[in-house]
Amino acid sequence: MALPRRVLLVTGLLVSGALGVSGCGSSAESEAGSAAPSPSSSRQFKPGGAGVGDDYFPTYGNGGYDVGRYTVRVRYDPATDRLTGTTTVQAAATANLSAFNLDLAGLKVREVTVDGAPARHLRKGDELVVTPARGLIAGNGFVAEISYDGEPAALPNETLGAGGFLHTSDGAIALGQPESASTWFPVNDHPSDKAAYDFEITVPAGLTAVSNGVPVGRTSADGWTTWKWAERNPMASYLSMVVIGKFRLTRGEHKGRPVFHAVTTKLSEGAADRSIAKTVKVADYLERLFGPYPFESYGAVVVSDDRIRYALETQSRPVYAASFFRQGENTGVVAHELAHQWFGNSVALTRWQDIWLNEGLATYAEWLWTEHDGGRTAAQTFDARYAGAASRVWRTPPGKPGVENLFGESVYQRGAMTVHALRVTVGDKAFFEILKTWAAEKRHGNGTTAQFVALAERISGERLDDLFDDWLYGTERPARPERR
Numbered sequence: 001m002a003l004p005r006r007v008l009l010v011t012g013l014l015v016s017g018a019l020g021v022s023g024c025g026s027s028a029e030s031e032a033g034s035a036a037p038s039p040s041s042s043r044q045f046k047p048g049g050a051g052v053g054d055d056y057f058p059t060y061g062n063g064g065y066d067v068g069r070y071t072v073r074v075r076y077d078p079a080t081d082r083l084t085g086t087t088t089v090q091a092a093a094t095a096n097l098s099a100f101n102l103d104l105a106g107l108k109v110r111e112v113t114v115d116g117a118p119a120r121h122l123r124k125g126d127e128l129v130v131t132p133a134r135g136l137i138a139g140n141g142f143v144a145e146i147s148y149d150g151e152p153a154a155l156p157n158e159t160l161g162a163g164g165f166l167h168t169s170d171g172a173i174a175l176g177q178p179e180s181a182s183t184w185f186p187v188n189d190h191p192s193d194k195a196a197y198d199f200e201i202t203v204p205a206g207l208t209a210v211s212n213g214v215p216v217g218r219t220s221a222d223g224w225t226t227w228k229w230a231e232r233n234p235m236a237s238y239l240s241m242v243v244i245g246k247f248r249l250t251r252g253e254h255k256g257r258p259v260f261h262a263v264t265t266k267l268s269e270g271a272a273d274r275s276i277a278k279t280v281k282v283a284d285y286l287e288r289l290f291g292p293y294p295f296e297s298y299g300a301v302v303v304s305d306d307r308i309r310y311a312l313e314t315q316s317r318p319v320y321a322a323s324f325f326r327q328g329e330n331t332g333v334v335a336h337e338l339a340h341q342w343f344g345n346s347v348a349l350t351r352w353q354d355i356w357l358n359e360g361l362a363t364y365a366e367w368l369w370t371e372h373d374g375g376r377t378a379a380q381t382f383d384a385r386y387a388g389a390a391s392r393v394w395r396t397p398p399g400k401p402g403v404e405n406l407f408g409e410s411v412y413q414r415g416a417m418t419v420h421a422l423r424v425t426v427g428d429k430a431f432f433e434i435l436k437t438w439a440a441e442k443r444h445g446n447g448t449t450a451q452f453v454a455l456a457e458r459i460s461g462e463r464l465d466d467l468f469d470d471w472l473y474g475t476e477r478p479a480r481p482e483r484r
């Protein structure tokens with residue numbers, strides 16, 4: 001995610017207590033557990049947890065299963081703000097389950113089946129508790145199908161813009177970090193459970209529906225058009241998006257992959273179009289630094305809505321607020337969101353506390369791009385930040401920012417300074433080897449700070465715990481890094 005500097009500066013003040021509000025669900029286990037599977041079974045079946053156990057967001061995601069693929073079919077009519085959906089979740093049980101949860105905010109669930117048989121379901125705040133007719137056995141796959149409808153609504157973490165489904169003047173935008181997906185489909189809403197996605201978005205004819213991945217066709221009937229998208233590589237749920245409205249579309253191909261850009265027609269053709277047209281050029285530059293581009297498609301979406309004040313690295317097709325291009329061409333933000341395709345998307349978080357791994361590396365990539373593009377060098381940017389950062393940046397450890405500073409200045413600026421400090425300490429050769437190896441070894445997976453530090457030590461052959469302790473966890477300005 002990239003925030004305009006104006007927002008970054010106030011984020012720490014505004015956000016406190018506003019995140020992590022995904023609702024209750026803590027009492028889901030006891031009630032769901034009362035519907036036990038067949039007593040004739042010798043296995044013990046228990047309900048899956050209502051969260052994955054993320055310290056920062058205890059109710060995010062769920063326990064007891066691992067999703068392989070979502071098929072999300074929704075119809076949305078902006079005239080009535082009504083969404084009708086059927087989502088199929090193909091998953092594997094990781095425990096013997098009598099019941100399991102999905103995350104779903106608002107919306108009315110009409111019917112749930114598991115492996116084709118009707119399943120009981122109840123709502124506990126933003127948790128959907130599903131009790132299948134028979135227990136699910138650990139290691140076995142299962143398919144849940146959920147039918148639902150209603151007027152979707154964003155989640156109330158609006159200090160960063162807005163999280164989730166927003167009705168706009170010409171359609172809708174479903175977007176947001178750290179959560180958004182549960183406002184339009186039932187989901188295991190935590191980056192530790194990545195999955196493939198198929199989207200079929202049906203909208204009134206004349207509107208466009210853009211989502212992640214490869215465009216795989218479009219059909220029209222009875223005044224409606226269905227746009228189909230496939231993200232076949234594993235994707236964290238918050239990196240999913242749909243944007244519905246009137247757009248200027250640009251299609252192309254690059255290195256055998258489709259390129260699909262969409263710019264809202266609320267914006268006249270100009271700096272936004274020119275900036276995102278450089279997507280493949282920037283991606284090619286980053287590919288030289290980080291290794292092969294990790295996804296099957298390229299693209300960008302530019303939206304104009306006062307409630308979206310950020311850019312987000314939605315997988316294979318980032319979404320940018322028009323405001324980023326108000327002063328003219330801006331490829332810095334494009335470099336930031338594209339760098340996330342490697343760091344944040346392909347290598348995703350295991351827990352939200354490690355957000356600096358996403359934002360520090362993406363911000364550093366922005367510094368590298370600026371240097372490549374003829375602007376100041378990464379070393380000059382480091383020097384300026386090191387000398388000029390506000391005291392709150394040094395007080396706030398980016399490796400443990402707390403929920404209130406998850407998208408604060410320290411995570412971005414001190415996170416990027418940490419990356420530069422590593423580079424200075426180990427030298428360019430080892431540094432770029434570390435980044436490439438991290439992207440390669442964790443490709444389409446998840447990582448943690450501890451694993452990143454271990455890799456950096458392995459490749460550099462140096463002990464780096466002091467360096468990372470000072471830069472990631474200290475509460476005062478670390479010493480200037482020096483080549484060892």
Ligand SMILES: [Zn+2]
Nearest residue numbers: 001002359362
């Ligand atoms: Zn970012």
